[in-house]
Amino acid sequence: EVQLVESGGGLVQPGGSLRLSCAASGFTFSSYWMHWVRQAPGKGLVWVSRINSDGSSTSYADSVKGRFTISRDNAKNTLYLQMNSLRAEDTAVYYCARDGNLQDVDAFDIWGQGTMVTVSS
Amino acid sequence: EIVLTQSPATLSLSPGERATLSCRASQSVSSYLAWYQQKPGQAPRLLIYDASNRATGIPARFSGSGSGTDFTLTISSLEPEDFAVYYCQQRSNWPPAFGQGTRLEIK
Numbered sequence: 001e002v003q004l005v006e007s008g009g010g011l012v013q014p015g016g017s018l019r020l021s022c023a024a025s026g027f028t029f030s031s032y033w034m035h036w037v038r039q040a041p042g043k044g045l046v047w048v049s050r051i052n053s054d055g056s057s058t059s060y061a062d063s064v065k066g067r068f069t070i071s072r073d074n075a076k077n078t079l080y081l082q083m084n085s086l087r088a089e090d091t092a093v094y095y096c097a098r099d100g101n102l103q104d105v106d107a108f109d110i111w112g113q114g115t116m117v118t119v120s121s
Numbered sequence: 122e123i124v125l126t127q128s129p130a131t132l133s134l135s136p137g138e139r140a141t142l143s144c145r146a147s148q149s150v151s152s153y154l155a156w157y158q159q160k161p162g163q164a165p166r167l168l169i170y171d172a173s174n175r176a177t178g179i180p181a182r183f184s185g186s187g188s189g190t191d192f193t194l195t196i197s198s199l200e201p202e203d204f205a206v207y208y209c210q211q212r213s214n215w216p217p218a219f220g221q222g223t224r225l226e227i228k
Binding site for chain 1: 157
């Protein structure tokens with residue numbers, strides 16, 4: 001079964017750090033671009049970051065640039081999001097998602113269940 | 122940066138009725154538009170990609186149309202499980218922005 005499972009969320013104080021993980025299974029993780037998308041409570045979906053298949057290229061939303069770092073370990077089939085200098089407005093459910101472009105699906109075709117990050121004192 | 126505007130914000134219909142959801146882009150996205158369904162407490166699920174292609178396992182009652190700046194998601198006959206929030210997303214330009222969503226609720 002193709003699956004993505006996020007972990008690492010929790011409560012953190014403003015200015016703090018957190019690292020999210022996304023474990024992939026059921027597909028050749030190393031072949032796919034991957035993304036992080038977040039959703040603040042009661043709000044819509046917002047794209048956060050993307051990494052290419054071998055980790056050599058990344059991009060970020062302006063709102064997180066310079067604070068968040070996306071990375072991957074293809075040997076461990078795991079995607080990461082290192083979040084530093086966290087702000088209250090970073091509070092959200094964070095989803096990892098697979099980019100379907102390898103199969104000519106120009107969309108995010110597989111999503112994890114999400115992990116909640118709360119930034120509060 | 123391309124902005125996607127979805128309408129209406131909320132759509133109230135009964136099971137068996139036809140639903141028509143709209144997504145308008147601030148500039149042309151060609152056919153690089155996807156639709157997702159999200160139920161409360163769940164992750165989004167891909168429904169439609171490239172404006173009109175159903176994703177794997179998506180029922181035939183879901184269809185997408187449009188190109189350029191105007192797109193439509195149609196649900197031909199609503200089932201009880203279809204009441205959810207629907208998002209469009211463009212993949213034409215970077216970043217891959219989402220619309221603000223349309224809530225489809227039971228009338």
